[in-house]
Amino acid sequence: MTMLALQNVSKSFGALTVTDDVSVEVPKGQALGIIGPNGAGKSTLFNLITGNLRADKGAINYQGRDVTHVSAMERCLTGIGRSFQIPQPFEKLTVFENLLVAATHGRNQSEAEVLDDCADVLERTELLRRANTPAGRLSLLERKRLELARAMAxxxxxxxxxxxxxxxxxxxxxxxxxxxxxxxxxxVTIIWIEHVLHALISVVECLLVLDFGKVIGIGDPDEIMGSKEVKEIYLGIDV
Structure with missing residues (x-):
């Protein structure tokens, strides 16, 4: 089963094309990594998938449904969750309260319905001992964990x-x-943008490379990282 399919998706800001005719299919249960130099259009692609941006052309299908014109909130309610590059928790709320906000709004359920699940997420992300700590007092790793936990909630x-x-x-x-x-x-199907390559490759089964908004390679991580084009464009090596 295909979890996500992008078909000829493009996005421009004025004369600048940041996503250029991108087509990719992500099978259910796959972990896909995305790499590329700064400005390659990686985060824009995420924003198109989540509905924070609307594509200028092309189609986005999620679990067999065309969601190209579906709102970001509805996409979240149907099961698309995300973290952000710079964690921005509600700093005056506790870690547990941050999860409750994410779960109740992201699942359209009451606090009573999500309490147990939030506690389980805290344990899985190793944040249970920090449940009553204001998010503004967390270390960087803990803030990263909270960002992941809020998406999981x-x-x-x-x-x-x-x-x-x-x-x-x-x-x-x-x-x-x-x-x-x-x-x-x-x-859970995962799509992960990352510059820390050894972390990414230790998890993902497939790697996609973007450059100037275009897909320049997709496939087995070892083969992709060993390709001449990726070394020249992404790693800055003249092969």
């Missing part, structure tokens, strides 16, 4: 992660990888 079938490993130490990165692998093992 919406009960996503498709989880989009935007550079969630950036800025972490190697030990912190490995801890986060374990959590993401656990989420993937539960059957």
């Amino acid at each position: 919406t009960d996503p079938k498709l989880l989009l992660l935007d550079e969630i490993a950036g800025g972490l130490t190697e030990g912190e990165c490995q801890a986060l990888i374990r959590t993401i692998k656990d989420v993937h093992a539960q059957g």
Whole structure:
């Protein structure tokens, strides 16, 4: 089953084309990594998938349904969750309260209906001991974990992660990888944008490369990273 399919999707801001005729299919249960230099259009692609931006042309299908013109809120309610590159929690709310906000609005359920699930997410993301801590007092790793936890609290079938490993130490990165692998093992389809390549490749089964809004390669991570074009465009190596 195809979880997500983009068909000839394009997006421009004035004369600048940031997503250029992108077509890709993501099978249910796959972990897909996306790499590319800064300005390649990676985050814009996420915003098109979630509905935060509308495509100028092309179609976006999610679980067999055309969601090209569906609102971001409705896409969230149908199971598309995401994290953001820069964590922006409600800093005066506790960690647990942050999850309650995400779960009640992202699932359109009452607090009583989501309490147990939020507690489970806190345990899976190793934040249970920080449940009553104001989010503004968290360390960087904990804020990254909270960003992941808030996305998980919406009960996503498709989880989009935007550079969630950036800025972490190697030990912190490995801890986060374990959590993401656990989420993937539960059957959640993942699309992950990341510059920390060793973290990304340790999780994903397929790798997509963007450059100037175009797909320049997709396939097995080792083959993609070994290709001449990727080394020249992404790694800056003259092959």
